[in-house]
Amino acid sequence: MxxxxxxxxxxxxxxxxxxxxxxxxxxxxxxxxxxxxxxxxxxxxxxxxxxxxxxxxxxxxxxxxxxxxxxxxxxxxxxxxxxxxxxxxxxxxxxxxxxxxxxxxxxxxxxxxxxxxxxxxxxxxxxxxxxxxxxxxxxxxxxxxxxxxxxxxxxxxxxxxxxKTKTDIISGKNIQKVLKGHIVFSNVHFTYPDSGIHALKNISFEIKEGSSLAILGSTGSGKSTIANLLCRLYDTTKGEIKIDGTDIKDFNIGNLRGQIGYVPQDVFLFSDTIKNNIAFGGIKLSEEEILRASKEADLYDNIKDFPDKFETILGERGITLSGGQKQRLSIARAIIREPKILILDDCLSAVDTKTENIILENLKRIMKDRTSVVISHRVSSVKLADYILVLEDGEVIERGTHEELMKLGKTYKELYQKQLTEEQKV
Ligand SMILES: Nc1ncnc2c1ncn2[C@@H]1O[C@H](COP(=O)(O)OP(=O)(O)OP(=O)(O)O)[C@@H](O)[C@H]1O
Ligand SMILES: [Mg+2]
The missing domain is CATH 1.20.1560.10 (ABC transporter type 1, transmembrane domain)
Structure with a gap:
């Protein structure tokens, strides 16, 4: 041009x-x-x-x-x-x-x-x-x-x-081993990063291999936070947690979580069959194992009455089950994998005391030689444990066995008596 x-x-x-x-x-x-x-x-x-x-x-x-x-x-x-x-x-x-x-x-x-x-x-x-x-x-x-x-x-x-977002939860040494279940918390502090709430203050305790610890406390006292730390969903802000003498941060995360049976406070079920919801906790589980787990969680009698038994499809988030049935399904899912450490976070709150006792009796048998942590508001759930912590506002205010705490005659005893009379009224 x-x-x-x-x-x-x-x-x-x-x-x-x-x-x-x-x-x-x-x-x-x-x-x-x-x-x-x-x-x-x-x-x-x-x-x-x-x-x-x-x-x-x-x-x-x-x-x-x-x-x-x-x-x-x-x-x-x-x-x-x-x-x-x-x-x-x-x-x-x-x-x-x-x-x-x-x-x-x-x-x-x-x-x-x-x-x-x-x-x-x-x-x-x-x-x-x-x-x-x-x-x-x-x-x-x-x-x-x-x-x-x-x-x-x-x-x-x-x-x-x-x-490029990296998880903060990383493993130092990637140790993979079979857990025995000896848990030690030493001077653990924890502040939630997003809310800045100081949820745990200077918590120390020890759970021996195969024994059980119960955590009792009012709402918001930090019970679930302890469970979160044990599953390593968060890292402690200060202090350390050791399992079998190894810092929890050094374990391979998949390996650690694979040996912990966790029944969370908010039950989450999938819109799938009951069988698949129970077997979700483990790979390739046989029919007998599923049957056994459902019996141990005292769920079998309910399943038996459903028209499709184990093949019954649950609605979204398990909408077709009652609150107590959901909790028991969640327990079955956790125990079927025979975990070394079992954490039950307030998972008996929606069942009556009779069912609660059946499940706790079953658990005592299943959890023989395994470590368990039972979190609850109810004294009836915790009194069988080998050791009891009473939490308030992120701090341990009382600790000991049921007998020791009753003898101490403070918060635990008050709660026990209050809940006992309420139950008798019912
Ligand atoms: N994901 C979170 N992010 C920020 N703060 C949290 C989170 N979860 C809990 N908290 C706060 O930490 C504190 C302890 O909560 P936690 O869930 O451990 O209580 P809890 O003892 O289990 O109570 P509940 O008996 O009602 O289950 C509460 O003040 C709560 O507001
Ligand atoms: Mg909780």
Whole structure:
């Protein structure tokens, strides 16, 4: 173009940088608006998922209409954001055509004048229009590609955030061994990193191989926190935990957790068969083992009455079972793997005292030669343990055997008597 006519070239390429810049801006706009739409879609799906899984609560509180209204609002927001994107999108190609059109108009107008003046021929104009058409697309692509690179960079940054996140729970020496179950807590302090709550203060205790420890305490006193530390879901803030003389931080994490049977406070079941929910705790378990575990957790009598027995499908999070049945299933899942250390976090709270006693009796047999930690609000659950800790506000306020604590005549005894009279009333 330069060789043919320098002046005309200059005039025709003036709109092209504007074109590239426009495309860049428009693309960024599209990008931002798509991002807003993505966020709204994610908010919508979270809302729907929560509304369906919490449908019983919503209905029980009569909040259906409110819930529907909130959903409607969120959908409207989605509509609004989508419309905004559509408007920008619909301007994209017209804008390109307009700017390339301007160049063509300039060529025809200025070139036309030159032809009239006799400085150039018609052929030059035709050649220019051809050249221009071939030039437009690369320039448009330049803007397009630049914005794509920027978008990719932003996404990659977000992906890297996840890829580069490292867990703080790492193993020092990766020791793998068969546990015996001797647990020692020495001066353990723990502060939850996200809330800054000082949940455990200077906790020390020892559980000998094969013996049982019970932890009693009011709500929020730090009982579950001790269980979390034992499973190494968190690391202590200060102090150390040793199992069989080895610092818990030196164990291979998979190996350690594989030998601990943990019955968490919030039972989590999967929408699968009862059998698979029990066998979840171990690989390749035989029918007999599943049967035995369900009997030991005093669940078999219930399963027997279900039409599909062990093949009964549980609803989402085990919605088709009662609270006590869920807890017992969770216990069966933990004991089937014959763990060296068993942690029961308040897992008998939803069963009556009779069932509680049956399970505790069974557990005493199963846990012979294994270490167990029983966490509870109820004295009836803890009194059989070899050693009892009473926690309050993250501190141990009383410790000893049932007899010793009764003799001491403080918090434990008061609780015992209070709960005993309540039970008698029932
Ligand atoms: N994941 C967490 N993040 C931050 N703080 C937590 C977390 N879990 C518990 N806490 C706080 O730590 C303290 C001890 O909680 P913990 O769950 O150990 O109590 P608990 O004795 O098990 O109570 P409960 O009998 O009600 O189960 C509480 O004040 C609680 O608010
Ligand atoms: Mg708890």
């Amino acid at each position: 330069l060789f043919v006519d320098a002046k005309l070239t200059l005039l025709t390429i003036i709109p092209l940088p504007i074109l590239a810049a426009t495309i860049y801006v428009v693309n960024n706009l599209i990008d931002k608006r798509s991002d807003l739409i993505q966020k709204q879609v994610s908010a919508l799906s979270t809302f729907i998922q929560e509304a369906f899984s919490g449908i019983r609560v919503i209905k029980a509180f009569g909040r259906q209409n409110d819930s529907a209204r909130t959903f409607e609002k969120a959908t409207h927001e989605y509509l609004k954001r989508s419309m905004k994107l559509t408007i920008v999108n619909s301007l994209f190609f017209p804008a390109i055509l307009l700017l390339t059109g301007i160049s063509t108009v300039v060529v025809v107008y200025v070139g036309g004048n030159d032809v009239i003046n006799g400085t150039i021929t018609y052929g030059t104009i035709v050649a220019f229009i051809f050249y221009l058409n071939r030039l437009t697309w690369p320039v448009a692509s330049l803007g397009y590609v630049t914005s794509m690179i920027l978008r990719a960079e932003a996404s990659q940054r977000r992906i890297n955030e996840f890829l």
